[in-house]
Amino acid sequence: MRRHMVAALVLLVATGLGAGPRTWTPEKWFDKAKSPRIANYRIEAVLDFEHKTLEGTETLSWRNTGTAPTQELPLHLYLNAFKGPQSLFVKESGGRLRSDHQDRPAEASSWGYCRLLSVRMEGRELQGHVGEDETVHWLRLPRAVAPGETIHLEITWENRYPKVFARSGWAGDFLMSGQWFPKVGVYQGDRWNCHAYHANTEFFADFGVYDVALSLPNALGLAHTGTQTNFITEIEKDPKRPLNVIWRLHAEDVHDFAWAVMPRESWRKPAMHEYRGVQVFYYIDDRHRGSFQRQRRAVENALRWSEEWYFKYPYPTLTVIDTPEQAEGADGMEYPTLITAGSVGFDPLQRRLEPEQVTVHEFGHQFFYGMLASNEFEEPWLDEGINTWFTHKALERTYHSLLSSRRFRVSTDFLEWGGYWSLPSADPLTRFGFKTLNAHSYSVTAYGKATQVLNQLEAMLGRPVMEQVMRTYAQEMAFRHPTRQDFKRIAERVSGRDLSAFWRDFVEGTEVLDYAIRGARTQEVTQGGWLFSEKGPVFAAPQPAAPGRVGSITLERKGGLKVPITLWVRLENREEQRLVWDGQDRWITYEFNSPVVAAVLDPDGNYPMLKDRLHASYTSKPVRRGFHYWSHLVWGTVAGWLQGCGIG
Numbered sequence: 001m002r003r004h005m006v007a008a009l010v011l012l013v014a015t016g017l018g019a020g021p022r023t024w025t026p027e028k029w030f031d032k033a034k035s036p037r038i039a040n041y042r043i044e045a046v047l048d049f050e051h052k053t054l055e056g057t058e059t060l061s062w063r064n065t066g067t068a069p070t071q072e073l074p075l076h077l078y079l080n081a082f083k084g085p086q087s088l089f090v091k092e093s094g095g096r097l098r099s100d101h102q103d104r105p106a107e108a109s110s111w112g113y114c115r116l117l118s119v120r121m122e123g124r125e126l127q128g129h130v131g132e133d134e135t136v137h138w139l140r141l142p143r144a145v146a147p148g149e150t151i152h153l154e155i156t157w158e159n160r161y162p163k164v165f166a167r168s169g170w171a172g173d174f175l176m177s178g179q180w181f182p183k184v185g186v187y188q189g190d191r192w193n194c195h196a197y198h199a200n201t202e203f204f205a206d207f208g209v210y211d212v213a214l215s216l217p218n219a220l221g222l223a224h225t226g227t228q229t230n231f232i233t234e235i236e237k238d239p240k241r242p243l244n245v246i247w248r249l250h251a252e253d254v255h256d257f258a259w260a261v262m263p264r265e266s267w268r269k270p271a272m273h274e275y276r277g278v279q280v281f282y283y284i285d286d287r288h289r290g291s292f293q294r295q296r297r298a299v300e301n302a303l304r305w306s307e308e309w310y311f312k313y314p315y316p317t318l319t320v321i322d323t324p325e326q327a328e329g330a331d332g333m334e335y336p337t338l339i340t341a342g343s344v345g346f347d348p349l350q351r352r353l354e355p356e357q358v359t360v361h362e363f364g365h366q367f368f369y370g371m372l373a374s375n376e377f378e379e380p381w382l383d384e385g386i387n388t389w390f391t392h393k394a395l396e397r398t399y400h401s402l403l404s405s406r407r408f409r410v411s412t413d414f415l416e417w418g419g420y421w422s423l424p425s426a427d428p429l430t431r432f433g434f435k436t437l438n439a440h441s442y443s444v445t446a447y448g449k450a451t452q453v454l455n456q457l458e459a460m461l462g463r464p465v466m467e468q469v470m471r472t473y474a475q476e477m478a479f480r481h482p483t484r485q486d487f488k489r490i491a492e493r494v495s496g497r498d499l500s501a502f503w504r505d506f507v508e509g510t511e512v513l514d515y516a517i518r519g520a521r522t523q524e525v526t527q528g529g530w531l532f533s534e535k536g537p538v539f540a541a542p543q544p545a546a547p548g549r550v551g552s553i554t555l556e557r558k559g560g561l562k563v564p565i566t567l568w569v570r571l572e573n574r575e576e577q578r579l580v581w582d583g584q585d586r587w588i589t590y591e592f593n594s595p596v597v598a599a600v601l602d603p604d605g606n607y608p609m610l611k612d613r614l615h616a617s618y619t620s621k622p623v624r625r626g627f628h629y630w631s632h633l634v635w636g637t638v639a640g641w642l643q644g645c646g647i648g
């Protein structure tokens with residue numbers, strides 16, 4: 001409640017300073033719908049905080065935007081992933097995910113569920129059956145629903161929240177309520193897309209309007225998606241529960257809704273700092289007060305760069321939760337208008353990992369997960385990968401590096417580079433998220449490789465064209481569930497280039513770009529030995545002849561990708577040459593009439609995806625391997641491990 005008095009005050013001040021009248025109210029954000037609003041939810045729920053259970057009723061209004069009638073409708077019941085060890089989620093993850101693990105599996109409070117109590121449509125109770133596992137429930141509708149028609153389902157259900165190890169659940173006195181309500185799948189063409197909750201994939205849902213009323217114990221502070229609509233008067237007391245208050249919440253043109261509670265003063269009065277017309281609420285862990293300004297700077301830069309590069313963040317609010325340490329599994333997650341982005345209490349090195357990298361990354365999801373909303377089950381890289389690339393670019397513009405000193409600099413995509421090269425060929429980018437070799441390969445394809453592939457595309461197209469490609473893709477495909485074909489089509493149209501070879505090699509392929517200078521040789525040119533003349537053979541002692549010394553250099557293609565690559569050489573006679581090798585054979589030797597003193601493969605940086613820069617250059621003088629070299633080597637070793645943590 002107090003939080004919104006602060007909000008109202010800031011609003012008054014901002015208006016007084018000439019910020020202009022708002023175009024939104026908490027009950028109505030947009031005059032014109034931004035999305036097709038296919039799946040709309042009206043939810044009422046009561047939380048039993050002590051027992052970590054929730055009772056809910058929801059009205060789902062769903063419109064068939066497919067091309068055929070359907071008489072069935074699947075609901076995601078995501079919390080059933082934590083119902084027991086038989087779920088696909090637990091079997092696939094082994095109870096470990098995203099640097100957290102399941103605690104005390106023998107205790108009932110570690111597990112949770114989402115139990116449907118009743119589903120009614122047009123006055124009739126619906127029957128159904130379990131899908132791939134209990135995280136999907138298929139309902140049989142009383143009649144076929146034609147394209148264009150809207151139906152309303154009345155659903156009652158109850159949740160028990162698990163102890164959090166993957167995104168949703170409780171830890172101590174913190175509760176993250178994500179993936180918490182029965183949620184319809186996506187109907188496309190004449191079929192439903194509604195995968196089970198897998199360990200390595202996230203979500204896919206249609207856009208809509210959410211109106212959510214939560215009855216919560218009044219000691220709790222609430223962080224939530226969207227705006228609160230009943231703050232102007234007073235939060236209502238729950239007439240049925242004297243210790244509860246009802247929070248009424250609203251969101252438009254989003255495809256999910258999440259909230260979290262904690263009985264802390266800092267949660268009842270979150271800091272609010274408006275930036276570029278967006279009310280940003282910060283729920284800070286008291287132990288991290290010191291890094292709050294770092295987190296705020298990261299959020300504001302992410303808002304700024306995304307607006308300059310794609311389009312303005314259109315929602316009126318953004319909520320940033322600094323997840324408590326015991327709830328690490330809930331950290332680094334994105335929901336519409338709400339992110340969990342931890343910070344740190346002690347950070348003498350000022351690495352830009354937390355809060356900067358995580359915060360910028362989770363904010364970036366507002367675009368690629370939130371508004372573009374590709375199918376994360378099937379094409380996770382369109383969200384995670386493009387967003388990781390955005391993170392790298394935004395960090396580079398704001399901070400220049402992840403970690404730097406006078407002697408070295410760790411680039412902002414270094415973890416992705418190291419992650420990619422730790423397992424480059426297991427899966428193509430096109431693999432479904434839950435069908436990759438393992439969790440590590442999921443993280444490589446969704447995050448690391450995708451970032452490198454976009455770097456590669458940028459090197460091909462040039463920065464201005466790439467910026468135009470990304471801007472056009474974001475603007476044209478917002479609220480439309482783009483696929484990789486949409487990305488390719490737009491990139492080709494904007495750049496005027498045929499990208500089929502690039503697509504085959506980097507997006508659909510698993511081969512690597514790995515060229516190296518195998519070695520250079522210098523030989524003395526001598527003449528002499530037995531010469532035949534009319535008088536018979538004559539011996540002359542071999543001695544130096546023109547041009548004196550010659551050189552050669554051998555290039556090797558170690559990877560499967562064949563691309564033309566440039567070699568620059570400088571010879572002892574000071575001559576410089578640029579040669580282009582088509583890379584069709586496994587090796588080639590070039591000969592010169594003077595020894596090679598220096599050589600560089602790909603001197604123009606046309607291939608950011610080239611594996612081994614250490615062996616892409618040659619000098620005849622011995623190399624002194626200084627601190628720069630060794631620090632990169634050490635970072636390279638830890639990079640794969642860090643990537644495996646699946647930050648974000």
Ligand SMILES: [Zn+2]
Nearest residue numbers: 361384647648
């Ligand atoms: Zn992410």
